Amino acid sequence: MSKLPVVTPRRLVRAFLKAGFYIHHQSGSHVNLRHEENNHLHIVIPMHARDLAPKTLKSILIQAKISVEELVDLL
Numbered sequence: 001m002s003k004l005p006v007v008t009p010r011r012l013v014r015a016f017l018k019a020g021f022y023i024h025h026q027s028g029s030h031v032n033l034r035h036e037e038n039n040h041l042h043i044v045i046p047m048h049a050r051d052l053a054p055k056t057l058k059s060i061l062i063q064a065k066i067s068v069e070e071l072v073d074l075l
Helices: 009-018 054-064 068-074
Strands: 021-027 030-035 042-046
Touching: 009 021, 009 030, 009 042, 009 054, 009 068, 042 054
Parallel strands: none
Antiparallel strands: 021 030, 030 042
16 A cells, blocks of 8 residues: 555635536635535545644544555556
8 A cells, every 4th residue: 555645625616616516615714525426425625724643634534545656646
């Protein structure tokens, strides 16, 4: 498995938009994304100014069913 990249929330949202997700809604500082084809895929990304913590990023990737390598390709 590759090492997790250091990524900002904005950059992560752009990567997920390329992967077929769309912004469903935003509640406060959290953006809710859903997949266009697989409606059961639902992820929440905290939109803060700093980089995402590695554990938070790993949790988001598990929920989105995307590997680290796929994320690196999308970035």
